[in-house]
Amino acid sequence: MRLERVAAHVPDGARLADIGSDHAYLPVALMRRGGIATAVAGEVAMTPFNAAQRTVRDNDLEQQVSVRLANGLAAIEPADGITAISICGMGGETIRDILEAGKARLSGQERLILQPNGGEQPLRQWLMDNGYRIVGEELLRENRFDYEIIVAEQDGPVTYSAEQLYFGPLQMQARNPAFLAKWQSILQRKQQTLASFARARHSVPEDKVQQVARQARWITELLA
Structure with missing residues (x-):
């Protein structure tokens, strides 16, 4: 359900980079339903890299999904023309550090679809500091855990209050029952x-x- 909700925020026809792709389930699912044009699945560790390659191969998508062994945004090349980046299933501080370390590889045209496991506040702080506006937020409960999805686009400068960084500016407005x-x-x-x-x-x-x-x-x- 979590990946399904992340997928819903990837624009139609996007050129997606899924960083920390694990089994490459997200790019493969989107590719199979024709939701994206092409994808890069980046993995830093050998075991998930091999698993991602296997998923892509089993689905005959080697031409459309490029699986790369690389640290964070180093998986992306300018020639990829990436328009959406998903980073899911790690701590907010880790996602922040990946974005900071790979800043030179961001064109500013990409939509960021981020699903932190905790540490949302420092991640929102980085987005604000780097001119990203939060355009979508979602909270869902799965297996007794609360997961947040943060969608951001460069549209700065943008200013959030300390409370908005803590709770999420759009979550505070929506105030849904899960939140x-x-x-x-x-x-x-x-x-x-x-x-x-x-x-x-x-x-x-x-x-x-x-x-x-x-x-x-x-x-x-x-x-x-």
Whole structure:
């Protein structure tokens, strides 16, 4: 379901680079239904690289999907004319670091479709700092985990508040049930953390206490 929702944000006819492609399921599925023109599946580790090659071969798509062993955006060449980049299933900080390290390979014309496993705030911060506007956000629950999808396009400069970076600017507007349920449970955890801080007052740095208290306050206001 998660990859299906990511696929829905890839524009029709895109030239897709799927970074950290694993089994190349996303580019192969999109190619098979005629949703994209061509794809690059990038993998940094040998085992998933071999798995991706196998998926592409089994589907007779070697001409349309190029599987490359490379670190992050080093899988992309200017000649690929990439118009969409998907990076899914890793921490937000890792996705941020991949984008930062590969900045020279971004033309600014690509749509970024990102699915972080946590660490959404620092990833949104990078997008804002680099002139990317968040044009789509989605939250879905699968196997008891909450997954966020962040879609961004370069349209800067753009400014988000600290709260928007924390919650997601479009999520805050939409306030759908999955989003509210997620933050309800996070608020409970924040309150438990603050209670444990109070019991161990002497050993917790004050700025740490303040940070968690501020986040708990933001969530309480959001849910009010």
